[in-house]
Amino acid sequence: MSDIAERVKKIVIEHLGVEEDKVTENASFIEDLGADSLDTVELVMAFEEEFGCEIPDDAAEKIQTVKDAIDFISKAS
Amino acid sequence: MRRVVVTGLGLVTPLGTGVEGAWKNLIEGRSGAGPITRFDASALPARIACEVRRKDEDPELGFDGDVAMSPRDQRRVDDFIRYGMVAAKQAIDDAGWAPEDEESLCRTGVMIGSGIGGLSGISDAAVEFKEKGLRRLSPFFIPGRLINLISGYVSIAHGFKGPNHAVVTACSTGAHAIGDAARLIALDDADVMVAGGAEAAVCELGVAGFCSAKALSTQYNDSPEKASRPWDKGRDGFVLGEGAGIVILEELEHAKRRGAPIYAEIVGYGLSGDAYHITAPSEDGDGAYRAMQAALKRAGIPLSEIGYVNAHGTSTPRGDVIELKAVKRLFGADAANLSMSSTKSAIGHLLGAAGSVEAIFSILAMRDNILPPTLNLDDPDDDCEGIDLVPHQARERKVDAVLSNSFGFGGTNASLVFRRYN
Numbered sequence: 001m002s003d004i005a006e007r008v009k010k011i012v013i014e015h016l017g018v019e020e021d022k023v024t025e026n027a028s029f030i031e032d033l034g035a036d037s038l039d040t041v042e043l044v045m046a047f048e049e050e051f052g053c054e055i056p057d058d059a060a061e062k063i064q065t066v067k068d069a070i071d072f073i074s075k076a077s
Numbered sequence: 078m079r080r081v082v083v084t085g086l087g088l089v090t091p092l093g094t095g096v097e098g099a100w101k102n103l104i105e106g107r108s109g110a111g112p113i114t115r116f117d118a119s120a121l122p123a124r125i126a127c128e129v130r131r132k133d134e135d136p137e138l139g140f141d142g143d144v145a146m147s148p149r150d151q152r153r154v155d156d157f158i159r160y161g162m163v164a165a166k167q168a169i170d171d172a173g174w175a176p177e178d179e180e181s182l183c184r185t186g187v188m189i190g191s192g193i194g195g196l197s198g199i200s201d202a203a204v205e206f207k208e209k210g211l212r213r214l215s216p217f218f219i220p221g222r223l224i225n226l227i228s229g230y231v232s233i234a235h236g237f238k239g240p241n242h243a244v245v246t247a248c249s250t251g252a253h254a255i256g257d258a259a260r261l262i263a264l265d266d267a268d269v270m271v272a273g274g275a276e277a278a279v280c281e282l283g284v285a286g287f288c289s290a291k292a293l294s295t296q297y298n299d300s301p302e303k304a305s306r307p308w309d310k311g312r313d314g315f316v317l318g319e320g321a322g323i324v325i326l327e328e329l330e331h332a333k334r335r336g337a338p339i340y341a342e343i344v345g346y347g348l349s350g351d352a353y354h355i356t357a358p359s360e361d362g363d364g365a366y367r368a369m370q371a372a373l374k375r376a377g378i379p380l381s382e383i384g385y386v387n388a389h390g391t392s393t394p395r396g397d398v399i400e401l402k403a404v405k406r407l408f409g410a411d412a413a414n415l416s417m418s419s420t421k422s423a424i425g426h427l428l429g430a431a432g433s434v435e436a437i438f439s440i441l442a443m444r445d446n447i448l449p450p451t452l453n454l455d456d457p458d459d460d461c462e463g464i465d466l467v468p469h470q471a472r473e474r475k476v477d478a479v480l481s482n483s484f485g486f487g488g489t490n491a492s493l494v495f496r497r498y499n
Binding site: 012015016017038042045047048054 | 147148149211213215216217220
């Protein structure tokens with residue numbers, strides 16, 4: 001679990017160019033981390049690449065916070 | 078019509094990033110050509126190019142995108158946008174134009190073009206899409222490759238809300254952008270314009286495409302610095318370059334009111350079409366002749382006042398001489414008092430950035446009264462007699478007006494005339 005969380009946070013920091021301390025589990029990509037709709041598409045692609053999983057579009061739409069991403073990937077893997 | 082002056086310059090070139098460093102290298106007669114490092118070119122007939130060196134290769138004059146864009150934005154766009162953004166920032170800083178009031182922001186526009194745009198990114202994405210499908214195609218694929226996205230990014234970064242436009246006229250792009258942007262100011266659509274061109278086509282598909290069109294030099298792979306040799310009998314095609322040239326154009330009274338530095342006044346702009354062939358210039362040079370003629374007519378100055386011509390001069394067997402003949406035909410007896418050089422001998426052919434980079438070199442020649450040389454002009458073509466082509470070494474000469482030519486595939490021609498502002 002913690003390994004997945006760390007890897008998710010690392011991807012978020014890299015792709016959104018945000019400070020590490022802002023990437024809390026409850027942080028919303030759009031509300032708190034300055035992402036737009038294109039950023040979230042790219043983030044989901046990066047998660048798929050990193051974890052070798054497929055995130056369907058309807059599931060991707062529900063991934064709005066760091067915790068949403070960690071939970072989905074934990075379940076999928 | 079309102080008068081328009083140049084108040085800021087920005088350069089990203091194979092001779093360095095930054096105006097003064099690149100200009101110094103040009104005047105010292107250095108060449109930006111070398112073996113291609115961006116990809117393995119060993120299977121191609123042309124294996125040399127004039128690449129923009131990075132900060133880690135050249136700490137003093139290397140390119141660093143971080144000065145103008147966040148790492149996050151840079152990752153999403155092709156090099157031509159990064160080059161354009163950095164050159165635009167240099168020019169904006171040079172002009173000292175950082176307005177905050179809404180009126181000034183709405184009166185400042187951007188017109189930056191490119192000949193080809195994001196070819197490298199399109200090429201890479203096409204291969205990845207073919208192999209892995211939609212799920213691996215970045216949402217930034219389209220906006221990171223579009224030609225007008227330099228103008229878009231510049232406007233977003235600096236808040237400029239005036240006319241937002243982009244020129245695409247192959248190798249005339251940079252000159253057309255400056256000329257058209259100046260007209261927007263002259264016609265009162267804007268007070269300040271950020272204008273020019275950027276290009277980054279030194280990628281596998283780009284070089285291969287020009288190879289296929291038989292446009293590139295292929296006989297000097299072992300001596301890259303000798304390959305670009307406009308008007309020399311040994312010329313065999315152009316050397317592909319990359320980079321960006323951006324100027325700040327400003328309405329004269331606006332510039333004077335705020336005490337901006339004035340490099341030159343843009344007094345002439347002429348355009349024409351060859352209506353002849355997609356890649357070859359018209360044999361009689363009529364398109365080039367009419368573009369120059371129109372620019373000089375608009376300038377309203379005698380031919381004898383033009384002291385320097387920055388030629389299109391790409392180092393192709395046919396084009397160089399056709400342009401030379403058109404210049405001789407237009408200037409007549411005054412050609413004997415003219416100096417003309419091709420800075421492509423040093424930086425290669427920057428395609429959509431060529432016209433604006435060369436306009437900047439022309440302006441600097443006038444500022445410093447020193448003419449950049451035509452490198453490698455060892456054995457001039459027979460048609461070169463009667464005109465000074467500034468071979469090998471830069472030359473001091475007082476000049477008060479300069480002409481810069483650009484001609485592009487499709488038969489599109491543009492000439493710019495700049496005059497010293499007193």
